[in-house]
Amino acid sequence: MNAVLAALLLLATSASAAPPAMPAAARIVSLNLCTDQYLMLLAPGRAVALSPLARDPALSTVAPQAARIAWVRPDAEAVLALRPDLVLAGPFGAQTTLAVLARHGVPILRTALPQDFPAIRAETRRFAAALGAIGEGERLIAQMDIRLAGIPVHPRLEVLALEPRGYVPGEGSLEQSVIRAAGFTPAPRSGRLGLEAIAAHPPALIAAAVAPDYPSLATDLLRHPALAAIARRMWRTADLTCAGPWTAEAAATLATP
């Protein structure tokens, strides 16, 4: 009887302990700019290779650190040669490569591309758990929340996010989430509005990305004199290209005159 009880007790304690933790992956390859950044923030020591975009300072918030790590194109042979025990990828693109990797038994973790701050918290926790870096994840979320809480309360001004080619992101976009986090109201218009429509009903503020070094018609459009009378604040493309704890920086930039 005692023996049975002891056995049951043993079973119960082992069941209540953490689920049989998978050994955290030691060799991680990321094929997507967004997962590159999560990897470099959560487990930089175990990153074997990143996507080539990770080292582009115009798009990546971890460019200096990423420049010290090898890069790999989404090419199944090249990735398999790195002997990864986990591959991080985006929801779109490189699907044929990922199918080959999956057939070779490589575990694949895909980002869900969050579009607002609650989703960023959930995504950070999910990646932190999968990479065996729960503490790091909680630290990143706490930092992000401090940054967001530090944003002063603004009058509820209407802000229009203006992207290259004159495109205005709509409801449910990351840009609108950032405008809300900065204490403003997103202008209730979206799509390709055209300069005339914007100039005819000007928002209180235009939020635009810092232009790249070289011109294009798409980015020159944002400097058209017809928009010169509308106040404007700049955010960094890299903070918005992917949504992550770093995106709080875009809200803070937008909130600061």
Place this chain on the structure above:
Amino acid sequence: MIRAMAGLIALLFVLGLLTGGAGFGWPDPAIILELRLPRTLLALLIGGGLGLSGAVLQGALRNPLADAGLLGIAGCAGLGAVVTFYWGISEAFAPALPLGGMIGAAIGCAALVLAAGRAPSGPSLILAGVAVSAIAASLLAVALTLAPNPYALAEITFWLMGGLDDRSLLHLALAAPPIIAGAAVLLRTGPGLDALALGEEVAASLGRPVGATLRATSLGVALAVGAGAAVAGGIGFVGLIVPHLLRPLLGERPAALLPAATLAGAALLLAADLAARALPLLLPLAEEPRLGVITALLGAPLLIRIALRSAP
């Protein structure tokens, strides 16, 4: 005739000022000044330059298919403008944009004059032009692929099919002087073209040698088409169809066509640009149709009619 066309241009000009992305009617004066006025004036000037260039080219090359677009001159102009624009040269020095277009157009003209000298027959000149046009379009695609800005390649539609959307007073200031200068040069080629219509020897004996006429044509076309393509991309068919529309009314004498071709080109491009602006207001279009698409849709059926009528 001239008076009727001037009236039509005035009407289209006013309609152009009353139509735009903000809707029909009279908006904020800043919208008129910064957006609609430069755009409407550019359509007027570029269309006039294209119509006149077509009439002069058809006279000088004695070929009814001669046109800055078909012969690759506009394509070369676009290539020159692309190189100065995407590599930041025109950002540092704004006049580099029309200069790039004019240099490109001049190279295209030089290639054609060489081809015209070697192969004066109609079909081989047009073949040479089609080849120049293909090379220019390919190099344009290569240049946009290599351009350092990530949006460059997506903008190939603008450079190949043209457009006046969101042009500013700066573009007007850059393009207007060369287009007006080019038109002045082209309008003075009339006597040379008339002499050339009688044959090269007769022209030379009249003191209008073919070389001088071709040089003036090249200079004028390089200025008018080059500067236009630098700010509005490649707009085809205007120069091709305008002389064909006018010949039944004004006769075959090249010089008689020139003033009317200028006005008709201006009216045609004003109308096409008005359609480009009005269509997104009337139909659920995500963006404006390209200007070159509209001129081709207007021009190509006319060209087919002319081809069928003149067939033996």
